[in-house]
Amino acid sequence: MPQYSAKDTTEIILKSIIGVISRRTSEKYANVIISNVVKDLQLKYDFLKFIKISGSEYSELLENLKIENEINYIDSKEVGLALKELIEKVTHSMGQSAEFFFIKEVKDGLPFGIDDLLRNLGVDLNMMQLDYITEKKGEHLLDIENSELLFSVFKSIFEILDKEISRDYAYKTINELVDRFITKYEVLRYVKVNDIRSVQGAEIISVLSEVNNESSRNIGMVIQKIIQETNNYTFEKAGFSIVEKLKNNLASNYILKLEELGADLNVIHLPKELIFKHVIIALIDVLSESSTQSYAVLILDNILKKISDRFNYLKYVRIDSSRYSEGINAVEISNEMDSVRVSEMGRIIQKIVENVLSSLGENAGQNFIDRFKRRLGEAYLLRIEEMGVNLHMIQLKQDFLI
Numbered sequence: 001m002p003q004y005s006a007k008d009t010t011e012i013i014l015k016s017i018i019g020v021i022s023r024r025t026s027e028k029y030a031n032v033i034i035s036n037v038v039k040d041l042q043l044k045y046d047f048l049k050f051i052k053i054s055g056s057e058y059s060e061l062l063e064n065l066k067i068e069n070e071i072n073y074i075d076s077k078e079v080g081l082a083l084k085e086l087i088e089k090v091t092h093s094m095g096q097s098a099e100f101f102f103i104k105e106v107k108d109g110l111p112f113g114i115d116d117l118l119r120n121l122g123v124d125l126n127m128m129q130l131d132y133i134t135e136k137k138g139e140h141l142l143d144i145e146n147s148e149l150l151f152s153v154f155k156s157i158f159e160i161l162d163k164e165i166s167r168d169y170a171y172k173t174i175n176e177l178v179d180r181f182i183t184k185y186e187v188l189r190y191v192k193v194n195d196i197r198s199v200q201g202a203e204i205i206s207v208l209s210e211v212n213n214e215s216s217r218n219i220g221m222v223i224q225k226i227i228q229e230t231n232n233y234t235f236e237k238a239g240f241s242i243v244e245k246l247k248n249n250l251a252s253n254y255i256l257k258l259e260e261l262g263a264d265l266n267v268i269h270l271p272k273e274l275i276f277k278h279v280i281i282a283l284i285d286v287l288s289e290s291s292t293q294s295y296a297v298l299i300l301d302n303i304l305k306k307i308s309d310r311f312n313y314l315k316y317v318r319i320d321s322s323r324y325s326e327g328i329n330a331v332e333i334s335n336e337m338d339s340v341r342v343s344e345m346g347r348i349i350q351k352i353v354e355n356v357l358s359s360l361g362e363n364a365g366q367n368f369i370d371r372f373k374r375r376l377g378e379a380y381l382l383r384i385e386e387m388g389v390n391l392h393m394i395q396l397k398q399d400f401l402i
Contacts, residue, residue, distance in 0.1 A: 016109035080121025220261030264379035273337035346387030
């Protein structure tokens with residue numbers, strides 16, 4: 001893996017941020033945002049005076065972004081804290097222009113291999129993206145009817161499949177998905193797929209207004225499942241992810257509404273290492289409800305050691321016993337975890353949850369799975385179910401033993 005100095009790392013991140021801002025707004029706006037944030041943070045991080053920015057155009061800005069070598073002598077953790085806060089401040093300074101995936105775009109603009117270095121500095125861009133999405137979800141509820149949302153999502157999926165593959169494939173995929181899941185998700189009885197392959201001007205989907213009386217949770221689950229399944233289809237058929245295309249095809253207020261309903265597009269596209277990390281966070285949080293955070297991490301550490309011989313991939317997970325009280329911060333998960341096969345990841349998660357539940361007493365274990373599901377969230381729950389995790393079966397086994 002390439003070695004990056006503090007100067008190199010800072011320059012790489014700033015250039016990626018500048019590129020993303022310029023694409024979303026303008027070259028001049030990128031200069032203003034970066035200059036103001038760096039100047040503001042200098043009050044807290046004096047060493048940011050080593051960053052010199054001038055110029056008013058994008059080309060000038062990159063040419064006139066100068067970072068002095070003195071920054072290499074600053075403690076790496078301090079540099080990490082400053083970079084993390086800089087990214088957060090830039091994101092919030094942009095307001096609506098940042099939309100939902102600004103931080104992810106910054107990450108995508110970084111060279112391969114820099115992720116581990118950034119995480120060691122305390123800059124976890126994947127988790128920052130998730131935190132930002134969570135924050136945006138809580139800002140306000142949007143007045144969009146269930147019928148309008150369902151119609152827009154299905155129509156967008158159809159348009160993408162029609163353009164990328166074929167109209168016939170688009171119609172058959174949507175029709176098959178609705179037929180397959182209508183028994184499990186009753187809200188789909190309000191959805192009718194129209195065969196428009198030879199009809200001009202007609203809509204692919206008709207949605208009855210009665211669906212507006214359904215709970216938000218039901219709508220969110222249906223949409224999450226439909227998008228996940230479609231994403232699986234497009235990977236197999238054409239080798240692309242429909243998620244990014246949906247983000248571009250749907251208006252930003254619809255994407256925010258999906259997030260509010262628990263249909264998290266980001267989860268579908270997340271690396272497996274982050275899905276695994278979210279599972280660990282949920283387990284620690286639920287265990288901490290009836291004990292302490294330190295004890296929760298101790299339980300997980302013991303379980304991982306117990307099953308590590310059976311699951312070699314757990315070598316990518318390390319828990320620092322001296323930091324139990326710090327909760328998830330005591331857990332380090334290498335991005336090598338993303339190399340684990342989906343089915344194997346499911347087996348690992350299944351076994352961890354089983355062992356956590358069996359380690360609890362009869363009273364402590366009551367309703368554990370339900371609490372874990374709530375903390376996990378619908379989007380992540382569907383994602384791990386796709387991996388083969390069967391929480392219902394775990395609960396049944398526990399009930400039988402009791």
